[in-house]
Amino acid sequence: MAELGRAALVVAFGLIVYAAVAGGYATLRGRRRLLDSATNALFASLGAVAVAALVLVAALVRHDFSLVYVADHTSRELPLRYSISAFWGGQQGSLLLWLLVLTGMGSAAVALNRRLIRDVLPWTVPILGGIASFFAFMLVFVASPFTTGPAPADGVGLNPSLQNPYMMAHPPLLYLGYVGLTIPFAFAMAALASKRTDERWIVVTRRWTLASWAFLGFAILLGAKWAYEEVGWGGWYAWDPVENAALMPWLIATAFLHSVMVQEKKNMLRVWNVVLVTGAFALSLFGTFLTRSGVISSIHSFTQSSIGAWFLGFIAVVIAASIALILVRLPVLRSPTRLESLVSREAAFLYNNLFLVALALTVLWGVVYPLISEAVRGFAVTVGAPYYDFFAIAFGLPLVLLMGIGPLVAWRRASLRALGASLLWPTGVALFTGTLLLAAGAGSSPAGLIGYTFASFVLAAIVLEFARGTRARRSLGDEGWLGAFAGLVGRNRRRYGGYVVHAAIVLLLVGAVGIGGFGTEQQGKLAPGESVRVGSYDLTYLGSSQQRGANAVEMRGSFDVSRGGNELGPLSAGKNRYLAEQQVSNEVAIRSDWLRGEDLFVIVNQFNGDGSVFVKVLVNPLVNLIWLSGLVFVLGSLITMWPDAREQRRLARRFAYAPA
Amino acid sequence: MPRRRSPARLVVALSVAAALAVFLLYTSLAGGSTPSLRPSQLAAHSGTVSLAGVVLSPLRGDANEGGLRFRLRDVNGTRAVPVVYTGSVPDLFAVGRDVSVRGKVQNGIFVAERDSLVTKCPSKYAPDSKSKSS
């Protein structure tokens, strides 16, 4: 069946190249049928790629070890669900996933806007084709998932750290985010190429951008949860280049989501928006490159890959072409409106953008600097958490403050007196909370205390916004409080959904500050019967045991937890030794206390011959707020994205004067 | 407040300057990055560095008590350096693996900082296993 897979990919490659070349020619020369044909080619390529994907899934499920990819990433004892998720466990498979999502989303975006594209944005088809042709090229000529070889008796198996539900979901969600950013990019470039300066491309791609951004953010948090539970060092984010790879496009996409609001309302920042969307797309390509090419370990690589150079070349071409197009269209693109006041909502969005971009650039520098250093000076450097933490605080805290102030500022020119009156209550709440926390001992981490104070400021501002809006709406009609609230949110989904997302970020901040600034830990050797005290917990080691799981030998140390004399229950932590993969994984024990909002985190570092263990125990305050924030984030995103019939009608009316 | 001329450009320029200032302040105060060297490059640097290489047998001692002793060799070379390490040992640590430790040379032996041992995963897509102190 490998031949079918390979053939399907070749067919897909041909279709995609046709879509790019024929689509480009059709657009240049204005040929309707040819453009339709190119569009059909894009749709058909989805079918071909889907066939290839199905072939790979079938091979994985049947453990067809004649395929090198299957032998490299599965084994006979691997549970079925992980055999399937091995699809994206390796390089070639994840490239195929990229192409599948790209052709899928691209086809959907084009199909939903078919008339618009044909009449107004015809360049969308060849641009999408051009981007997809890179991935198709890689899959056919450089990194095929369907290379065959002599079938071994059993496969190598899947990396144990990937054998959990998080890593089943994380890559597909992440790719929905990465690839999704292609859509606004393609539409933006198509608009530029067609000499369009209106915001049509923003309006039609808004939900795509929102959805991709939401998927990306959620995937990042899912990855963090995986790191917390599976890698299990006690923390949740290590500023690892692989983590940063996804964070950078997310930050730029956040900036973009804010600045398009300025373009829609005030027709400003038009050049900035196309620059941002290009940046977001380029960074998502760069993120894929970082994670997949193994370049981060070192240029004299610990892992080797041929696709790295290709990816870099592609990214360079994309950036160069985009810059060229922007420069060519600069005269028509320049916004007619100017910023009038430094204290206005436009200005607040501008500051927000500047901080977000600054943060993204510092993360980028932290990732790239070691590579440059190695190329230039001959030896690498490692950029550690202190660098990132410093800038996260330096740029992050003002951003948090802006989240609170921004919504309270009016457009164009804010009246300072009204602003001051609006800020009074949230500031009061913040100061009160800050003082309370200081008295409770939060001064041990000054940055943490400031973070908490700002967080309460923003939360108070958000509550104020909801309250004032509901009251204003209620004063108009005869709705009760609940009706007014529902009506308020229903009529202004983007605004209030956005506020919910802000609240999610604040929750994230509170959780991050809790675990980062106010945690405790202990390390030590425990013989059976001995105990250690961490925070308010007493942990007693009882003994260790060993048993055979599905594809691993599981060694566990048993512990008893109590607090102040009260029994809280048993915990077990230890290690799994995977048989086929010959690797050992860390299996930590986490006890979440929802009332006190903290986690007890137990790591067994080593089982000693004499029956004792080396343990590391941490107390992580408020860490579960981080996971909760993920859910609130999704809720807020859904509210902003929810289809609005009234808005659809209004837009239809607007474009009634023109076709589509 | 400027009327005709947009303050936007001024804002952007000032922000870039401010960001640069913050950046320079930080790197001059905190240093931020440490060189990551191979054993053959160790002689040319003093102070705290990260040392990366291949673990050579024999492994002596205990990382949790007294210190784990081993030699680290250039990934593509022969020069090896003795290392003593205390702290958590990642699960993937073994003779022949690529690892990295942070520390400094004292009396001809590379004394590693506690819990700074990191292994590099040989397979294509798996993050490094970490043993971190926070």
Added chain:
Amino acid sequence: MDIPALILAVLLALVCVLFVARPFLREPAPEDDRLAQLSPRERERVRLAEERDRALAALKELEFDHRTGKISDADYRELVAPLRRQAAEALRALDPPRKKAHPKRDDVRA
């Protein structure tokens, strides 16, 4: 196995080629194969429509901000007049008061 895979592959290629050729097969000799382009007049209309929507939205938001207390009464009075003027101008530009009420649908070049 080899043969079924080969057959499926050929089938796939055939279906795709047919799908791609469909526009040409459906209209072997069309009257007009030109891609629709927006005439300058239509582009201008879209721009004016956007301006109208922007002005109306700005008015709505100003009122909302006033009701929720972000803008003082004095500032509201100052800001609402020019915005109303802008909206009126945009509406007039888009739909000039003439005998002809709407541009006809087939005014559009196809």
